[in-house]
Amino acid sequence: MKINVAKSAGFCFGVRRAMNIALRTVRTSDNIEMLGDIVHNETVVKEIKKAGIKKISALRAGDNKTLLIRAHGASQRTCRRAEKLGYRIVDATCPMVKEIHKIVKTNEREGYRIIIIGDKKHDEVLGIIGQLSGKAIVIDPAQQIPRRALRRVKKGTVVVQSTQNLDKVLRIVEQVKTLVPDLKFHNTVCKPTRIKQKEIKKLPLENDVVIVIGSKSSANTKRLYQIAKSANPRTFWVQKAKDLKKEMFTNAKSAGITAGASTPDQITAEIIDKITALTKTRRRPPSSRKSNPRRSSNSR
Numbered sequence: 001m002k003i004n005v006a007k008s009a010g011f012c013f014g015v016r017r018a019m020n021i022a023l024r025t026v027r028t029s030d031n032i033e034m035l036g037d038i039v040h041n042e043t044v045v046k047e048i049k050k051a052g053i054k055k056i057s058a059l060r061a062g063d064n065k066t067l068l069i070r071a072h073g074a075s076q077r078t079c080r081r082a083e084k085l086g087y088r089i090v091d092a093t094c095p096m097v098k099e100i101h102k103i104v105k106t107n108e109r110e111g112y113r114i115i116i117i118g119d120k121k122h123d124e125v126l127g128i129i130g131q132l133s134g135k136a137i138v139i140d141p142a143q144q145i146p147r148r149a150l151r152r153v154k155k156g157t158v159v160v161q162s163t164q165n166l167d168k169v170l171r172i173v174e175q176v177k178t179l180v181p182d183l184k185f186h187n188t189v190c191k192p193t194r195i196k197q198k199e200i201k202k203l204p205l206e207n208d209v210v211i212v213i214g215s216k217s218s219a220n221t222k223r224l225y226q227i228a229k230s231a232n233p234r235t236f237w238v239q240k241a242k243d244l245k246k247e248m249f250t251n252a253k254s255a256g257i258t259a260g261a262s263t264p265d266q267i268t269a270e271i272i273d274k275i276t277a278l279t280k281t282r283r284r285p286p287s288s289r290k291s292n293p294r295r296s297s298n299s300r
């Protein structure tokens with residue numbers, strides 16, 4: 001069986017960068033803390049913990065401590081409070097998230113009401129809200145559009161959580177345009193996400209089976225899974241090699257593989273090995289090979 005791995009599978013630029021900053025910081029500082037998990041992936045979280053970075057749920061006295069800001073970013077209030085408490089701050093916020101922060105701050109200053117399309121409780125969205133002095137309107141794609149609140153907006157600027165489904169976002173923006181007379185739209189779905197979403201539209205059509213790899217807590221993996229599943233019902237979301245079952249590949253000639261932005265390459269490699277092992281055609285003894293000369297082959 002043929003295994004086709006999406007070029008964009010695995011860590012995005014921002015996560016890779018945040019991991020490198022974290023591991024570099026460990027070499028030069030002790031007492032490193034982080035509010036929440038560095039990314040939504042259990043293997044990476046374990047690795048970070050092993051390296052000596054402590055996950056905390058609230059800031060406490062920060063003398064001789066370093067606070068690592070994750071790729072999702074953090075609110076201005078959090079950073080100010082950490083500095084006041086004595087923390088040294090190491091900022092691993094993805095530059096593409098920083099760009100969203102810049103857009104919302106500038107537009108708010110110019111009198112535009114900020115409208116964010118994203119998951120209401122996601123840390124990136126909370127970090128964007130946390131750059132503002134006023135209130136933002138959040139449109140969660142999983143919920144109804146807050147029409148009443150939007151109708152009251154005269155001048156609005158829309159930004160998007162970097163990992164949102166672009167097709168869905170564009171449909172929402174069309175609706176918002178009918179409600180807000182002066183509307184600016186900044187498409188802030190990041191480039192790595194756009195490439196991933198473009199690939200995941202093709203992968204299910206070109207393969208009999210699709211395997212999406214990533215943690216169940218990863219929002220971007222969930223979106224990849226949803227897009228793939230709608231195009232190919234034989235799409236499976238797995239976290240580790242042990243989640244794979246032989247039946248998933250029954251009569252399949254090809255499997256397309258992708259992985260969320262927080263999935264380490266090592267897990268993807270293990271999954272490829274397991275699929276190869278599960279779908280390997282057993283060699284027949286020479287006598288029986290004569291009667292059935294056609295053999296399937298495994299390739300990556």
Ligand code: SF4
Pocket residue numbers: 012013014015071072094095096097162163190191192193261
């Ligand atoms: S998904 Fe995009 S914005 Fe988020 S960390 Fe990765 S590159 Fe940065």
